[in-house]
Amino acid sequence: MTDNTTNPTGSSADSAAGSFYGGMYTEGTKVADHKAPDGPIDKKWTRRKFEAALVNPANRRKMSVIIVGTGLAGGAAAATLGEAGYHVKSFCFQDSPRRAHSIAAQGGINAAKNYKEDGDSIQRLFYDTVKGGDYRSRETNVYRLAEVSANIIDQCVAQGVPFAREYGGLLDNRSFGGVQVSRTFYARGQTGQQLLIGAYQALERQVAAGTVEQFTRHEMLEVIVDGEGEERRARGIIVRDLVTGEIETHLADAVVLASGGYGNVFFLSTNAMGSNVTATWRAHRKGAYMANPCYTQIHPTCIPVSGEHQSKLTLMSESLRNDGRIWVPKNREDCDKDPRQIKEEDRDYYLERIYPAFGNLVPRDIASRQAKNVCDEGRGVGPVVGDFRRGVYLDFADAIKRLGRAAVEEKYGNLFDMYARITGENPYETPMRIYPAVHYVMGGLWVDYDLQSSIPGLFVTGEANFSDHGANRLGASALMQGLADGYFVLPNTIRDYLAKVPPSTLKEDSPAVVEARKAVEERTERFLAINGERSVDSFHRELGNIMWEYCGMERSEEGLLKAIDLIRGLREEFWRNVRVLGSADTLNQSLEKAGRVADFLELGELMCIDALHRRESCGGHFRAESQTEDGEALRHDDEFAYVAAWEFTPPSGEQEGVGAGMGTPVLHKEDLVYEFIELKQRSYK
Amino acid sequence: MNLTLKIWRQSGPQDKGQFVTYRVSDISPDMSFLEMLDVLNEELNAKGEEPIAFDSDCREGICGMCGLMISGHAHGPEKTTTCQLHMRSFKDGETITVEPWRAEAFPIVRDLVVDRGAFDRIIQSGGFISANTGSAPDAHAAPVPKTAADRAFMAAECIGCGACVAACPNASGMLFMGAKITHLGELPQGQPERDARVVSMVNQHDHEGFGGCTNIGECSQACPKGIPQDVISQLNKDLRTALKHGR
């Protein structure tokens, strides 16, 4: 094995001066989690729960918690804290909490129940998750996740979540994403929907009980941070009522961000249209560290882009790879032919060829990267989008021959129907076309074991935090994490904070509040005043293309440096040339989008800087300069076994003000220490 | 494809509103209906006209956020959600009218966007099982016969889009409500609150200004998830039982 890593220009030379890649970032002090108690890993959570201070039931009513987001993470937390008697304010930008993006999850939710007696256990789920994350997650958090996973299923069943069952009336399980045990609980292809409806109903029950105040069509645009140094605390948020346009101030004893992932920085992703980074990015700008922002998961089986008009991408279950065979033509000349006319010997079943042992079932990142490679070579299929064809065949002809059409229909009928609806093609007759798409982000705000960010009083749960999946997430584990955080972890850790936090003296006219409010108002006015030539969407699309091209599955130093340049240029143009029509005092969807895209334009740069600095291939991403002789991912545990937690620095001097962007970010490393699991390189050959 | 669109424009709840005619050209049959509206909105924005407001989020047919009356059909001519409708379902040269859901209980917010908060309030009134976090017994403590589990699941597929209300000449919310009653009523966990649930939900439904059910069946026809009308029979049955029990 050789390490093809080149020395980044100026990097090591610069590092002595504390600045890297010609001043792209600087390095600050290390960070660490101080909340996980000492002792054996299986005793830590019990101990933490015991040591966390209690709030007297009579006092809970007087304590208020803001929760931004009503997905699994936010909805579950709001319901649970409401049940406990706290005064909860719950926010979402959709017209109902039930519409949060969690609703779209299909495949299932993991839990170490071992109902199948196939050797599953907390220890095994813990191990699989750390390994799946390519040894870039924190052991303590992951262990706890595995530990509480079983309680989630109990809770959901009690709420009436209609999981799939066997004839005997017991819950059914399946094996998912290449793991060797059947630990995935599911509700046909609508697991996310059913889990979310469960959390939503629990939440609505608390609304009726008067413990939760619900604010729909409200978007959080700023977090209020009060105090200096040790006394600094998150004390509230500024939101815009999306219907009336009113800017409102909400104060509380603690703030929880459960605002989901930022995959839409790529414009095209499987995320919902409204998914965004604003809540977490605003918090980042106020001092919350953003951890591993470049860790993105790209899913191999999505329906390809059909044209320039494409607004989002649709995921199809990975299970399709169990029976479908992936191929492209050997010769470019065949790419626009009817695939059925292409002879067997002219087809390249490239996954079976390169990875004979795993074939079409290689992990998500490998399947995705190889699909991109063959398309980049000009051997993609389907319509030409941009300048080449972005698609590979997923062929069921053999499966239909082997199993019969009825069996294939039984297994995949609903997916085939969905495919036919979207593409207008019949997958029983012509091979499906698939292409990878951005699906999930492992990166997010840095949190400690208590899920508290680097701003005291600001907690982050679900996909919005970075906590549990390292550099790659296992299938069916995001739902598990969202509900673990929401039902079981946060309610236990936030009480420790609430029990100790001194009462707030903040008023609507306190400087911290006035300043946050003013920032929101100025930004809103600015968007409407620019009155340039280009629509918000056109900027978003262009940013997405840059991110996909240079900060997607495969990254290189040259590409990332170019991307950073392009993003800076685009951001500058945005603030000069965007056109947002209408006014601020009504429903104005262009204005909403403008705010989100403005934040994506900053996040995109930080993602590229993070990717640039991580000169290793790990988890879901491949770094061109770090590969083995035969072109496989090469991780560098000696250099990069840490969490990269980034601190925001405001732009300097004359650039200050609305839209000025960002200064040079500061990198804080959290060393990852593996006490219970041994580090190993992945190999699928 | 070239199309003529007659779209409802209404600047706010107080505005009277009116249809405005737009023309779009070069529409690909592979576009979704909402992507076609995206294209129109980009053109309007370029011309300095305010884009048309409409709701959508997942664009995968699962969140229930989208919903338009398309040439008189809730979610358009196919049995699916508006976001999953594609332009290949229309003919070149066609004139399409696009309106918001129309129902007293769903006031118009702007253009094609309505307020469906009434559905949340119906759920608040009883559409849940009271099970505080942490109090749950093991998931296998109460087996559920597969037939009951499957029927509960079928009813739980409702996405709360409101097409049933928009399609119903009485603007009734019975299909939506019947789906929830059936989902929870099929499960052993849902039994303790069964009587109280149906009574409170029906009261809230009527209070919100939804109409009664007169067995027309448009709701089920329009429902993108194929929720069958028999959930309404289930609702009526549960209501009778509850009243008999003296609730």
Ligand SMILES: Cc1cc2nc3c(=O)[nH]c(=O)nc-3n(C[C@H](O)[C@H](O)[C@H](O)COP(=O)(O)OP(=O)(O)OC[C@H]3O[C@@H](n4cnc5c(N)ncnc54)[C@H](O)[C@@H]3O)c2cc1C
């Ligand atoms: C198509 C698809 C399929 C998936 N399938 C699976 C699967 O099978 N198994 C699995 O484990 N995972 C799956 N995932 C991943 C998983 O669904 C998500 O990671 C998870 O649901 C995220 O939950 P969340 O609660 O953190 O955030 P979300 O559900 O995204 O909720 C975010 C909430 O925050 C609110 N919000 C955001 N910003 C603001 C703001 N500024 N102001 C106010 N409110 C705001 C939103 O309104 C929303 O309520 C899938 C994802 C996709 C895209």
Ligand code: SF4
């Ligand atoms: S019953 Fe059908 S039409 Fe009515 S809200 Fe539910 S999914 Fe929509």
Ligand code: FES
């Ligand atoms: S946008 Fe979610 S169902 Fe149509």
